[in-house]
Amino acid sequence: MDEDSFRAWAHRAADWSVDYLAGVAERPVRAQVGPGEVFRQIPAAPPAAGEPMEAIFADLDRLILPGMTHWQHPRFFAYFPANASPPSVVAEFVTAALAAQCMLWQTSPAATELESRVTDWLRDMIGLGPDFAGVIQDSASGATLAALLTARERALAFAGNREGLAGQRPVRVYASAQVHSSIDKAVRIAGIGDANLVRIPVTGPLFGMDPAALDAAIRADQAAGLLPAAVVACLGGTSIGACDPLEAVAAVAARHGVYLHVDAAWAGSAMICPEFRDLMRGAEQADSLVFNPHKWLFTHFDCSAHFVKDPRALTDTLGLRPPFLRTLEREGVVDYNEWSIPLGRRFRALKLWFVIRSYGVEGLRDMIRRHVAWARALAERVAAHPDFELVTGPILSLFTFRYAPAGAGDLDALNERLVARINDDGRTYLTQTRHDGRFVIRFQIGQTTTTWRDVEIAWEAVQEVAASLAPTRAGSEDGAGRRDPA
Numbered sequence: 316m317d318e319d320s321f322r323a324w325a326h327r328a329a330d331w332s333v334d335y336l337a338g339v340a341e342r343p344v345r346a347q348v349g350p351g352e353v354f355r356q357i358p359a360a361p362p363a364a365g366e367p368m369e370a371i372f373a374d375l376d377r378l379i380l381p382g383m384t385h386w387q388h389p390r391f392f393a394y395f396p397a398n399a400s401p402p403s404v405v406a407e408f409v410t411a412a413l414a415a416q417c418m419l420w421q422t423s424p425a426a427t428e429l430e431s432r433v434t435d436w437l438r439d440m441i442g443l444g445p446d447f448a449g450v451i452q453d454s455a456s457g458a459t460l461a462a463l464l465t466a467r468e469r470a471l472a473f474a475g476n477r478e479g480l481a482g483q484r485p486v487r488v489y490a491s492a493q494v495h496s497s498i499d500k501a502v503r504i505a506g507i508g509d510a511n512l513v514r515i516p517v518t519g520p521l522f523g524m525d526p527a528a529l530d531a532a533i534r535a536d537q538a539a540g541l542l543p544a545a546v547v548a549c550l551g552g553t554s555i556g557a558c559d560p561l562e563a564v565a566a567v568a569a570r571h572g573v574y575l576h577v578d579a580a581w582a583g584s585a586m587i588c589p590e591f592r593d594l595m596r597g598a599e600q601a602d603s604l605v606f607n608p609h610k611w612l613f614t615h616f617d618c619s620a621h622f623v624k625d626p627r628a629l630t631d632t633l634g635l636r637p638p639f640l641r642t643l644e645r646e647g648v649v650d651y652n653e654w655s656i657p658l659g660r661r662f663r664a665l666k667l668w669f670v671i672r673s674y675g676v677e678g679l680r681d682m683i684r685r686h687v688a689w690a691r692a693l694a695e696r697v698a699a700h701p702d703f704e705l706v707t708g709p710i711l712s713l714f715t716f717r718y719a720p721a722g723a724g725d726l727d728a729l730n731e732r733l734v735a736r737i738n739d740d741g742r743t744y745l746t747q748t749r750h751d752g753r754f755v756i757r758f759q760i761g762q763t764t765t766t767w768r769d770v771e772i773a774w775e776a777v778q779e780v781a782a783s784l785a786p787t788r789a790g791s792e793d794g795a796g797r798r799d800p801a
């Protein structure tokens with residue numbers, strides 16, 4: 316592609332992007348294709364000769380768009396958001412043009428030094444305190460793996476890295492059942508093993524781990540000759556937004572010299588609003604914390620902010636300096652690859668810099684505050700509806716509910732059908748979880764362009780689809796009696 320046609324196609328792509336986002340609200344939120352439908356339309360063999368861009372671009376609209384779930388749709392209320400914003404799109408375009416591999420300071424000093432600066436900004440924005448240093452990881456999963464490897468090696472005095480885990484005392488990790496599956500995965504990858512992930516029971520309205528039970532579990536393990544290494548606490552669990560009592564958990568971890576990692580992947584972005592920071596009290600006592608600007612801070616995937624109190628412990632765990640990676644005659648520079656699992660690194664700081672500067676901290680706060688206020692307002696409506704039940708109240712912008720009309724039989728099956736029908740309907744997109752053994756529907760608000768009207772439309776869609784389900788009025792089992800119109 317020559318320069319002139321690159322310019323023309325770059326402009327086409329820009330126009331396409333603006334038009335796509337302007338019209339995305341008209342599309343069904345979740346892709347309406349079946350398995351294999353897209354695959355079958357893509358030729359089995361690549362073209363031997365180059366094809367015209369016009370043809371490639373036409374196929375984008377024809378083949379790809381119908382198979383997309385629209386994450387930037389204003390009525391995307393499923394999972395957690397992966398929101399973005401125009402300044403972030405622009406920065407990603409520029410990043411793509413630079414196409415720099417930012418593994419070492421030397422391979423792009425500006426990328427490294429901007430990363431140091433914007434992670435300091437983020438740290439200060441969430442009120443974490445200057446004794447933390449930040450790095451941008453590809454994912455919260457990657458950050459948590461790095462944290463657990465660090466904790467493992469700290470507990471083993473680096474014998475794991477030197478000798479392997481065979482013959483070492485079993486390393487123990489503690490977390491509630493509300494933590495994300497990335498903790499389970501990191502425990503496996505780190506060679507710690509499922510059997511050494513100790514589940515601590517939760518209590519209270521925020522479903523946080525019981526610090527006394529944590530303390531007892533650590534003491535029991537010490538007495539049994541096992542090696543307590545890390546506590547992973549959650550600030551905004553994925554299922555229903557559970558928050559561990561960080562202050563009390565940190566006190567237990569400190570008492571036993573155990574590493575504390577806080578997974579705030581989703582909720583961390585909301586900590587830029589001081590009024591929500593009650594939830595993170597005690598986080599400053601942690602050894603590390605991760606949150607995802609790529610979830611709720613209007614910045615493209617991938618962008619996970621990982622903060623550590625002792626970068627040396629992290630780089631001693633992960634940093635390797637083979638001769639071909641040495642930066643000659645440069646002391647005092649940061650080589651961020653030593654802070655991460657992969658060697659290669661995208662220039663992720665640029666989009667954060669664009670987003671934070673473009674909105675300003677107050678602009679970002681305004682958007683998050685609206686999401687939280689709307690979630691609270693909608694949760695009230697759900698709770699007030701005679702045929703619906705609010706199962707867990709809003710923690711920030713996430714709550715769960717279920718359809719429980721009088722006389723309905725199997726509520727799990729009914730709600731499973733309801734979620735499927737809502738997503739076939741296309742006006743909104745919701746997903747489910749299990750809470751206390753029950754099938755419940757999650758509702759979270761976090762999209763950049765969502766308005767209160769979008770929230771209302773989604774709630775209207777839920778009520779309409781629910782009413783059309785015609786539940787079997789069996790009058791049996793768990794539905795009976797509980798919602799009798801007295």
Ligand SMILES: *Cc1c(COP(=O)(O)O)cnc(C)c1O
Pocket residue numbers: 395453454455456457495497549551552553578579580581607619
């Ligand atoms: C989304 C999520 C993760 C995983 O995030 P990735 O960046 O996709 O790895 C981890 N923890 C929590 C609490 C999450 O919500």
